[in-house]
Amino acid sequence: MLGSRDCGGDAGAAVADGSAGDGGAAGASPAPARPRWAPSDDYEYQPLRIDPRVSRSAAASMLAIRAEFAGWELARVLKFPDGTRRVWLRRKRSPALLPDLIP
Template identity: 60%
Template sequence: MIQQEAVVDEDWEYRRLQLPPGVSRRAAATQLSIHAEFAGWELSTVRLYSDGSRRVWLRRKRRPAEVGYLAS
């Protein structure tokens, strides 16, 4: 699995993952579940290519401290 740097916009943070052709659907689902459960990511987009590789975009809501709000 190849992870790319996170892309941040105003409200969301995105991360791209590239899954190689040999990864089964079950293994891919397990990896994505781990990202969701332990890091707070949710699935945004999945693209399956003809060679069997997958490009996955995950997203998560930015936390108030990251957006620039002051904690009171």
């Protein structure tokens, strides 16, 4: 039976004696997990919405042009039931483009 196999004795023993599952030093809480695609300070992001009437090949061509001439890369794509695509592009931040560093 599947349920009886999931409740093995070895996993419970490791947690009970404190050798696993405590996240490190006593009293220290682990850092909150960030989503894998979450924005960071190293990249700048550009969100796009692609209309459902735009074909897949036309959308791919549009994104390829942005990648080649503006340095963007694909970070994430979501496709909704109505056919709309939500796209996030990213590129490395350049120190020359940061507003704080311009004299």
